[in-house]
Amino acid sequence: MKVLIVGGGIGGLALAGFLKQKSIDCVVIEKCKQWRTIGYILALAPVAVKQINALGASAVLANSAKVQGHIIKNASDKVILEKSFDVYEKKYGPTCEVEREELHKTLREVNKDTEIRMNTTIAALDETSEGVNVTFSDGKKEQFDIVVGADGINSQLRSMIQPKATTDYSGATFWFMWVPKVTKIESIVNYIGEGQLVGLYPCKKRDKMCVLFMVPRKQHSITDPKESIPFLKSHFRNMKGHVPTVLEHLPAEPDAMYHHDDDEVHLRNWYKGRIVLLGDAVHALSPVFGLGAAMALEDAAVLSEELARCDNHTAAFENYKQRRFPRVHKIATMSREVHALFRLYEVPLLKKLLYKCTIPFASRFFKKYYKNVNTFFQDDI
Numbered sequence: 001m002k003v004l005i006v007g008g009g010i011g012g013l014a015l016a017g018f019l020k021q022k023s024i025d026c027v028v029i030e031k032c033k034q035w036r037t038i039g040y041i042l043a044l045a046p047v048a049v050k051q052i053n054a055l056g057a058s059a060v061l062a063n064s065a066k067v068q069g070h071i072i073k074n075a076s077d078k079v080i081l082e083k084s085f086d087v088y089e090k091k092y093g094p095t096c097e098v099e100r101e102e103l104h105k106t107l108r109e110v111n112k113d114t115e116i117r118m119n120t121t122i123a124a125l126d127e128t129s130e131g132v133n134v135t136f137s138d139g140k141k142e143q144f145d146i147v148v149g150a151d152g153i154n155s156q157l158r159s160m161i162q163p164k165a166t167t168d169y170s171g172a173t174f175w176f177m178w179v180p181k182v183t184k185i186e187s188i189v190n191y192i193g194e195g196q197l198v199g200l201y202p203c204k205k206r207d208k209m210c211v212l213f214m215v216p217r218k219q220h221s222i223t224d225p226k227e228s229i230p231f232l233k234s235h236f237r238n239m240k241g242h243v244p245t246v247l248e249h250l251p252a253e254p255d256a257m258y259h260h261d262d263d264e265v266h267l268r269n270w271y272k273g274r275i276v277l278l279g280d281a282v283h284a285l286s287p288v289f290g291l292g293a294a295m296a297l298e299d300a301a302v303l304s305e306e307l308a309r310c311d312n313h314t315a316a317f318e319n320y321k322q323r324r325f326p327r328v329h330k331i332a333t334m335s336r337e338v339h340a341l342f343r344l345y346e347v348p349l350l351k352k353l354l355y356k357c358t359i360p361f362a363s364r365f366f367k368k369y370y371k372n373v374n375t376f377f378q379d380d381i
Contacts, residue, residue, distance in 0.1 A: 001025065001307065004134060004144040006157055008116060011279030011296030012150035013107035016114045017055045018304035028111070029120040029136070035108065039100035040176045040258065041201045041210035045376050046093035048294035051301045060106040064096040065202035068186040075193035077241035088377040095377070097202050100293065122156060132274050146274045146313050148303070153265055155281035161272040167263040167284070173222060174214040174287055175232065177257035181209045182245040193239055200242060211246055212287060219261050225254035262286050266332055271317040278303055283328045286335040298381050299324055323381065
């Protein structure tokens with residue numbers, strides 16, 4: 001079997017590494033001319049940590065921050081929920097926060113013998129009973145048995161599986177950034193206010209920490225990067241705790257932060273013919289949970305297993321979807337519950353009333369979240 005993997009991100013490189021272990025030949029194409037830093041901190045639940053170890057990429061875990069727990073606070077810095085991860089770690093293993101760039105470098109090292117073609121995209125694709133004839137952007141033509149779309153939320157291959165598929169805007173826009181480590185944190189800390197969500201994430205770096213800001217907004221309502229810093233300082237100015245100090249240390253240049261509308265992807269069709277999707281190409285999730293990379297790692301592990309053990313690609317693809325869809329759907333459903341309430345903050349008359357409801361809602365939501373621990377803290381897939 002010869003596999004073409006479109007996209008050299010976390011999911012694509014993880015799949016290439018797993019396929020190599022199973023002696024399945026693959027080629028990875030990446031549209032970028034050279035590797036570049038994309039993304040910030042990634043949450044790896046125990047099952048994703050297990051896949052990192054299985055890939056032989058455990059070196060990256062030495063530079064990760066082990067998450068001790070999760071703390072939810074209101075805008076006045078009052079703790080409304082605090083959960084230790086000790087019991088989950090003993091049962092399932094550690095939950096880690098790892099820098100995206102460090103994980104990607106490690107996966108590139110795992111694939112040092114894999115054929116990776118940079119600055120390459122698909123110009124044309126023709127599926128036959130014998131395989132998939134691919135014409136690349138450089139004019140080269142080649143046949144593969146299957147093609148895997150690991151090409152992210154703006155996937156080129158997704159339209160070939162579900163032509164009318166579109167991204168699903170959650171109703172919120174967000175910013176990720178590095179700031180100086182204004183406080184030492186070992187747990188994920190979330191502040192919830194009136195149409196305000198702030199996330200502080202543990203990082204092994206001594207001098208930096210990762211921060212998320214999220215607000216409900218109409219899609220594309222903030223497009224000029226120069227608007228970001230003044231907006232954040234104004235919109236979050238009333239929040240207490242560590243938030244004022246973080247606001248004082250925002251990056252001087254807007255280009256030093258990543259701003260994007262919270263677009264998601266929720267497909268029912270994961271494959272068609274000899275083409276199959278994984279990661280954000282098929283189920284892009286909100287950064288609220290920070291599990292996009294973890295889900296892509298899990299996808300890669302399951303897809304590689306099914307390709308290795310099934311007699312034909314159709315059976316492998318169907319088994320892969322059946323194993324993965326329930327878990328991904330649970331997480332997507334919980335994400336939508338958060339966004340459903342968050343979007344209502346766009347209605348001015350509801351703001352005060354909603355904030356009174358937000359705290360008990362958040363408390364109930366996360367109690368349910370941790371009660372159903374298998375959704376996140378499972379040790380197998």
